Amino acid sequence: MDELGGKVAVVSGAARGQGRAIALRLAAAGARVIGGDVLTEELAAVGEELGNDGIVGRLDVRDRASWVTFLEQGTDAFGRIDILVNNAGVLRRAGLDRETSQAFEDLWRVNCLGAFHGMQAVHSHLRRAGGGAIVNTLSTAALTAWSMHGAYVSSKFALRGLTKVAALELAADGIRVNAVLPGPIATPMVLRDDDPEARHRLGATPLGRIGEPEEVAEVVCFLVSDRASFVTGAELTVDGGMTSGTLLVAPPADANE
Numbered sequence: 001m002d003e004l005g006g007k008v009a010v011v012s013g014a015a016r017g018q019g020r021a022i023a024l025r026l027a028a029a030g031a032r033v034i035g036g037d038v039l040t041e042e043l044a045a046v047g048e049e050l051g052n053d054g055i056v057g058r059l060d061v062r063d064r065a066s067w068v069t070f071l072e073q074g075t076d077a078f079g080r081i082d083i084l085v086n087n088a089g090v091l092r093r094a095g096l097d098r099e100t101s102q103a104f105e106d107l108w109r110v111n112c113l114g115a116f117h118g119m120q121a122v123h124s125h126l127r128r129a130g131g132g133a134i135v136n137t138l139s140t141a142a143l144t145a146w147s148m149h150g151a152y153v154s155s156k157f158a159l160r161g162l163t164k165v166a167a168l169e170l171a172a173d174g175i176r177v178n179a180v181l182p183g184p185i186a187t188p189m190v191l192r193d194d195d196p197e198a199r200h201r202l203g204a205t206p207l208g209r210i211g212e213p214e215e216v217a218e219v220v221c222f223l224v225s226d227r228a229s230f231v232t233g234a235e236l237t238v239d240g241g242m243t244s245g246t247l248l249v250a251p252p253a254d255a256n257e
């Protein structure tokens with residue numbers, strides 16, 4: 001399948017997890033990929049996997065100047081940009097009483113300001129290309145809050161709002177802006193070596209398992225493709241049904257009698 005043939009896609013946080021899966025999926029659909037991350041060693045390995053279909057470069061999404069240099073490298077190599085996937089993100093656990101201003105702000109600078117920088121930095125490129133598509137990675141935490149994650153939840157709620165604003169403002173340039181909202185996905189963000197039970201615990205979704213990064217990448221690939229040509233400002237959950245409601249466990253048969 002070559003549905004993204006001729007397109008150039010930028011993916012932030014491409015060194016591992018969902019970003020790596022998205023970069024490889026878009027390349028498999030025919031796009032040339034510009035992958036950025038702060039984890040340069042892992043990123044280099046993804047660059048090798050992409051081969052001639054991609055280039056990778058250091059990108060710190062918090063820093064506007066880093067975006068400019070990174071995109072220059074990308075356009076020098078491929079000449080244009082059609083797609084942006086704002087995927088980079090960080091997670092932190094801290095109760096309101098223990099959270100510090102510095103840590104709160106640091107997380108926001110990646111999860112919310114980073115995506116703002118990305119959209120602002122690619123806008124002129126997408127306009128020049130005659131239109132394009134942006135996908136922002138939110139979370140089910142942008143729909144329903146989690147305790148002990150005030151910085152993370154508020155950053156994703158905010159990016160949800162920013163996604164809608166961008167969808168409205170960029171529509172006139174033929175740029176679609178959508179959001180993907182993953183539930184629990186098997187990546188280093190949530191599966192750590194010191195927590196071997198996490199995969200099982202996080203698998204308590206209606207579909208009965210944790211999601212895989214490739215399942216998010218598939219939805220992103222749809223949203224940036226022409227198959228989603230009339231979709232903008234939309235939010236697509238990829239969460240195994242987790243935010244659909246409460247899954248009630250049926251009582252034993254004789255309790256109904």
Ligand SMILES: NC(=O)c1ccc[n+]([C@@H]2O[C@H](COP(=O)([O-])OP(=O)(O)OC[C@H]3O[C@@H](n4cnc5c(N)ncnc54)[C@H](O)[C@@H]3O)[C@@H](O)[C@H]2O)c1
Pocket residue numbers: 012013014015016017018019036037038039059060061062087088089090091110137138139140181182183184185186187188189190
């Ligand atoms: N894994 C989940 O269960 C889950 C659920 C919902 C949403 N998400 C979101 O999905 C996205 C991808 O996360 P993941 O699960 O692949 O986690 P991950 O930790 O494996 O990957 C996140 C990537 O972002 C990069 N990154 C962090 N700070 C950066 C910065 N300043 N500049 C550039 N890159 C930076 C990291 O180096 C890493 O490669 C994040 O936005 C995350 O909030 C994840």
